[in-house]
Each structure stands twice: as structure tokens, then as C-alpha cells.
Amino acid sequence: MEQGRDTFSCDEKTFTNVYQMMATLGRGAFAAVKLAFCTPTVTYVAGKILANMKEYSARNNNEVDIIKSLVHPHIIKFFQEVQTQEITYLIMEYASKGDxxxxxxxxxxxxxxxxxxxxxxxxxxxxxxxxxxxxxxxxxxxxxxxxxxxxxxxxxxxxxxxxxxxxxxxxxxxxxxxxxxxxxxxxxxxxxxxxxxxxxxxxxxxxxxxxxxxxxxxxxxxxxxxxxxxxxxxxxxxxxxxxxxxxxxxxxxxxxxxxxxxxxxxxxxxxxxxxxNPTRSLPGTLSPSIAGTMTGMGYKPEGMIV
CATH class of the missing domain: 1.10.510.10 (Transferase(Phosphotransferase) domain 1)
Structure with missing residues (x-):
């Protein structure tokens, strides 16, 4: 995959080798969100699927720019944007207890x-x-x-x-x-x-x-x-x-x-x-090998969770 401003471009086959899309978590008027398994890191993530259509480009770009700019304990974490020829995938934190x-x-x-x-x-x-x-x-x-x-x-x-x-x-x-x-x-x-x-x-x-x-x-x-x-x-x-x-x-x-x-x-x-709620919301710690793999894929250290 080629990197550019935290965005990766690849073909669909390369993407599916890294991310295995699974169950649908949600569906809206303009996008669907799926549970995905990240093979290199052996972790579950959420993948928001946006169609690369001209009439949606401004909306998609606006959403990507905004979510990339937000880092807060109670806002879903953004990990990576991956673009194939037809689809933009926003790879984000998976919240396992639903909505x-x-x-x-x-x-x-x-x-x-x-x-x-x-x-x-x-x-x-x-x-x-x-x-x-x-x-x-x-x-x-x-x-x-x-x-x-x-x-x-x-x-x-x-x-x-x-x-x-x-x-x-x-x-x-x-x-x-x-x-x-x-x-x-x-x-x-x-x-x-x-x-x-x-x-x-x-x-x-x-x-x-x-x-x-x-x-x-x-x-x-x-x-x-x-x-x-x-x-x-x-x-x-x-x-x-x-x-x-x-x-x-x-x-x-x-x-x-x-x-x-x-x-x-x-x-x-x-x-x-x-x-x-006695449980603290601190992120887990990744092993050095997984952290190294994620860094190589373009993840930022502050965005890595388990």
C-alpha cells in the first residue's frame, strides 16, 4: 500500500488480505459499518464503508478531515483511511457493547x-x-x-x-x-x-x-x-x-x-x-511486535488500542 497524508491506496485484494470484513454493525443513508478483523495486528476494528462517487466526495472528505482531527476518550478513535478504486474505508475503534x-x-x-x-x-x-x-x-x-x-x-x-x-x-x-x-x-x-x-x-x-x-x-x-x-x-x-x-x-x-x-x-x-462504574477506561498496552506492525501500516502510536 502507498502512504499519503495518513491515507493508503491499494487494490481490493490487498485490502482484504489485511482486513477481513465480517458482520454488519450498522447502516445509514450514506454508509455501512462492518466489524473487521485486522490480520497483522490480530485485533477487531470497525470499518465504515463510503462509496467513491463524485456526488459524495465533498461529504466524505469533510467527514474524514473532522474525524482525523478529534482525539478524545469519549469519541470513537480513528485509525486509518484506506482507499480502493470504488470504496473508501475508515478504520476505527471497535466498541464491542454496541450502541x-x-x-x-x-x-x-x-x-x-x-x-x-x-x-x-x-x-x-x-x-x-x-x-x-x-x-x-x-x-x-x-x-x-x-x-x-x-x-x-x-x-x-x-x-x-x-x-x-x-x-x-x-x-x-x-x-x-x-x-x-x-x-x-x-x-x-x-x-x-x-x-x-x-x-x-x-x-x-x-x-x-x-x-x-x-x-x-x-x-x-x-x-x-x-x-x-x-x-x-x-x-x-x-x-x-x-x-x-x-x-x-x-x-x-x-x-x-x-x-x-x-x-x-x-x-x-x-x-x-x-x-x-468501577472499570477505568484506560486503553490497553500492545505488545512491541504488534505495535511495530501497526506503525509499519501507518498507525500513529497514540491511536493504538487493544
Missing amino acids: LLHQIRKPGGLQECKAQRLFTQVLQAVKYCHDNSIVHRDIKANNILIDSTGNAKLCDFGLAVKVVPREKLKNFCGTLAYCTPEVFGVEPYDGYASDVWNLGVLLYFMVARHVPFQASSSAGLRQQTLAANFSIPHHVPIDIFSVIVELLMINPDRRPTISQILGRPMIRDSQEQASC
């Missing part, structure tokens, strides 16, 4: 302390993105993965954009049930405040086990969102209740920033409850 949606839908749902801990980790990931002028635009349970140690990893930056301070966004995008009221309008909107609304829908879903806005049609869902027509179940504790209400403010100027949310009692409590 947050699966965790929420398990019998009994999420324990309160676990929901608070995972939500705090997602907040930290989004704050890192915002601090680096990146708006995700599709924060939802499907796009949060759970690794082998039970920690959250924000993923899927296919709709993410770099936004300079005070710049407004215009185009409608995201998942309808999570969409903020302002994206349905004609005026440009604040992408950072839109991410905050997404977080409100996510937190509601984590504790209520259903999204706050539900309707039998897209038009009905839009109407409910525009009116912020939702009720919070009685079993939700007051500190979580209060954060949901703050995040789901119709007026984007009244929504808190991520830094402000991180100061709320709900978040402070989750950080103090170490007994809820």
Missing part, C-alpha cells in the same frame, strides 16, 4: 446512575467538539457506542461541520425525532444550540425509554417539536427533570452551553458515583 439505543431498550432500561454517567461522557465529548469549532448535528442514541469497559463513545461525523464563531447554518439535516425547532424555519440557526437540543432529546430518551416527541406523521412530529409539546414521566428525579427542561427550551438563546450543563448537580453527582 446506546440497544442499552436503553434492554429489559429494565438504564439504571439512573449509569444513565447519568454515560450522559456526562457524551457531554464531555460534545464539549470537546464545540471547543474545536465542530458541530455534530446528529447526536442520538444510535450514534453513541459503548466500549468493552462500558464507556460512551460519540461516533458518526457524517453530518458534522466546522463552524466559526457566530456563523449560522442553513440546511436542514439530522434525525427528525431529534431535530430542533429552528431547523424547520427559514432563518439560519445556531448549530451549537441545535446540538444542545439533541442532547435534551437524548437525555429524555435515556431516562424515559421513549423520545419526547412522537406522532404518526412527519408533519405531526414537526408540530409537536415546534410547540415543545412533551411531558416528563413522574419517576424522573428532579435534578434530571430540570436539565431536560433547560435543554429543550424552544428559544435557542435560552439553552445552556455544554460548560453550563456540566456544572449542574446531576452531572456532579454522576462524577462522584464511582461505584456505579
Whole structure:
């Protein structure tokens, strides 16, 4: 394989000799993600498959540039970009416990302390993105993965954009049930405040086990969102209740920033409850032989995990 700016070009046969694609982990409108086995390193990774089509080139390049720039404990790790004639593969960390949606839908749902801990980790990931002028635009349970140690990893930056301070966004995008009221309008909107609304829908879903806005049609869902027509179940504790209400403010100027949310009692409590998750999220250590092989393939030392 030929190296160039952390990108490798090869034929399909060479690629399959290195990466054995296995089960499909997820599928979206523009890509599929598969479990892959990396033969030289004897490790499992996730491979996102992007078609090399002219109409998708700008989108693909934007996603690659953004995910390469992000290094955070609660953002899925990027390892390598491999291009064949027809496909671009993004090789990333494999989160073995699936997505947050699966965790929420398990019998009994999420324990309160676990929901608070995972939500705090997602907040930290989004704050890192915002601090680096990146708006995700599709924060939802499907796009949060759970690794082998039970920690959250924000993923899927296919709709993410770099936004300079005070710049407004215009185009409608995201998942309808999570969409903020302002994206349905004609005026440009604040992408950072839109991410905050997404977080409100996510937190509601984590504790209520259903999204706050539900309707039998897209038009009905839009109407409910525009009116912020939702009720919070009685079993939700007051500190979580209060954060949901703050995040789901119709007026984007009244929504808190991520830094402000991180100061709320709900978040402070989750950080103090170490007994809820005694497992530490430190990466493992590779043997020198495997590390040497990965370096030869173009992996950066800081991106290597077991």
C-alpha cells in the first residue's frame, strides 16, 4: 500500500488480505459499518464503508478531515483511511457493547446512575467538539457506542461541520425525532444550540425509554417539536427533570452551553458515583511486535488500542 497524508491506496485484494470484513454493525443513508478483523495486528476494528462517487466526495472528505482531527476518550478513535478504486474505508475503534439505543431498550432500561454517567461522557465529548469549532448535528442514541469497559463513545461525523464563531447554518439535516425547532424555519440557526437540543432529546430518551416527541406523521412530529409539546414521566428525579427542561427550551438563546450543563448537580453527582462504574477506561498496552506492525501500516502510536 502507498502512504499519503495518513491515507493508503491499494487494490481490493490487498485490502482484504489485511482486513477481513465480517458482520454488519450498522447502516445509514450514506454508509455501512462492518466489524473487521485486522490480520497483522490480530485485533477487531470497525470499518465504515463510503462509496467513491463524485456526488459524495465533498461529504466524505469533510467527514474524514473532522474525524482525523478529534482525539478524545469519549469519541470513537480513528485509525486509518484506506482507499480502493470504488470504496473508501475508515478504520476505527471497535466498541464491542454496541450502541446506546440497544442499552436503553434492554429489559429494565438504564439504571439512573449509569444513565447519568454515560450522559456526562457524551457531554464531555460534545464539549470537546464545540471547543474545536465542530458541530455534530446528529447526536442520538444510535450514534453513541459503548466500549468493552462500558464507556460512551460519540461516533458518526457524517453530518458534522466546522463552524466559526457566530456563523449560522442553513440546511436542514439530522434525525427528525431529534431535530430542533429552528431547523424547520427559514432563518439560519445556531448549530451549537441545535446540538444542545439533541442532547435534551437524548437525555429524555435515556431516562424515559421513549423520545419526547412522537406522532404518526412527519408533519405531526414537526408540530409537536415546534410547540415543545412533551411531558416528563413522574419517576424522573428532579435534578434530571430540570436539565431536560433547560435543554429543550424552544428559544435557542435560552439553552445552556455544554460548560453550563456540566456544572449542574446531576452531572456532579454522576462524577462522584464511582461505584456505579468501577472499570477505568484506560486503553490497553500492545505488545512491541504488534505495535511495530501497526506503525509499519501507518498507525500513529497514540491511536493504538487493544
